Amino acid sequence: MKLKEFQLDFEAMLSEAVYGHGFLHYGYWPGGRPETPSARALGEAQQAWFDRMRAEIPAGVETILDVGSGTGANALALTREGFRVECLSPSAQLNAMARAKLPESVPVHETGFETLDLPRRFDLCLFGESFHYIQQGPALDQIDRYATRAAIIFDYFRRRGEGAEGRRQTHAAFLAELEARPGWRLALDEDVTEAILPTFHVLDHIKNAHLAPFLKRFRTEFRRGRPVLSRIVETAIGRRLDKFQRPSAREETFGKTYEYRLIRLERVAP
Numbered sequence: 001m002k003l004k005e006f007q008l009d010f011e012a013m014l015s016e017a018v019y020g021h022g023f024l025h026y027g028y029w030p031g032g033r034p035e036t037p038s039a040r041a042l043g044e045a046q047q048a049w050f051d052r053m054r055a056e057i058p059a060g061v062e063t064i065l066d067v068g069s070g071t072g073a074n075a076l077a078l079t080r081e082g083f084r085v086e087c088l089s090p091s092a093q094l095n096a097m098a099r100a101k102l103p104e105s106v107p108v109h110e111t112g113f114e115t116l117d118l119p120r121r122f123d124l125c126l127f128g129e130s131f132h133y134i135q136q137g138p139a140l141d142q143i144d145r146y147a148t149r150a151a152i153i154f155d156y157f158r159r160r161g162e163g164a165e166g167r168r169q170t171h172a173a174f175l176a177e178l179e180a181r182p183g184w185r186l187a188l189d190e191d192v193t194e195a196i197l198p199t200f201h202v203l204d205h206i207k208n209a210h211l212a213p214f215l216k217r218f219r220t221e222f223r224r225g226r227p228v229l230s231r232i233v234e235t236a237i238g239r240r241l242d243k244f245q246r247p248s249a250r251e252e253t254f255g256k257t258y259e260y261r262l263i264r265l266e267r268v269a270p
């Protein structure tokens with residue numbers, strides 16, 4: 001299992017255990033940073049992200065393909081509203097969590113979007129922080145194959161000059177790919193980076209003000225109480241723990257490297 005997949009599984013477990021909903025996307029904070037940078041505030045902002053995305057679903061949409069469905073949290077909320085949803089993700093672990101929470105009537109396909117092969121289409125394809133995992137050209141081809149009306153992409157893109165050239169995952173590259181597909185138009189393309197950044201303010205705070213000092217105290221006590229075992233652990237993972245204890249500033253680094261956008265594509269009348 002790749003480290004990024006394991007990290008997602010771990011975040012999924014935390015999201016279910018801590019917030020109860022299982023969202024795997026960042027928070028959305030249109031009013032800026034919260035007064036108290038807590039896990040609770042983050043859980044509420046993840047719900048606000050869902051509400052913002054939900055507001056962009058065009059009237060009349062009935063069927064949704066949830067691409068990169070994570071733990072099924074978005075799909076569950078949409079199903080409860082009466083949408084007929086199908087999920088897909090290549091992650092067996094996340095799909096197991098999704099199947100456990102979703103009604104049996106919601107299929108969960110275990111595959112990447114690039115290789116999805118279904119004999120039906122959907123009114124809408126939804127990408128909740130999953131678009132950046134997929135090469136943009138093949139993703140747009142599959143949108144053209146599966147979405148009869150629209151696609152929503154709520155996700156981040158690398159900024160130009162931030163190591164993106166080889167991977168072509170910038171917003172500019174996306175627009176160029178889209179231009180080559182005259183069957184689709186950009187109905188909405190909003191830069192919401194500022195409203196996403198407080199997520200990192202909260203995560204940095206939880207880590208720097210709570211977790212890192214706790215870990216520091218724990219290591220000191222462990223060294224005192226179990227010197228031999230402590231030496232073994234420190235030899236094995238001490239440098240990683242040191243790195244974790246160093247203050248992080250992801251609020252700044254994320255904003256420099258990525259732009260977060262809410263995009264709605266609409267099919268031009270056939």
Ligand SMILES: C[S@@+](CC[C@H](N)C(=O)[O-])C[C@H]1O[C@@H](n2cnc3c(N)ncnc32)[C@H](O)[C@@H]1O
Nearest residue numbers: 023024025068069070089091112113128130133
């Ligand atoms: C950050 S999670 C977001 C989950 C969910 N959409 C949400 O908003 O909470 C990214 C999801 O994309 C999925 N994913 C990764 N590669 C993919 C691919 N090639 N095709 C479709 N989904 C993919 C992951 O397995 C995971 O379910």
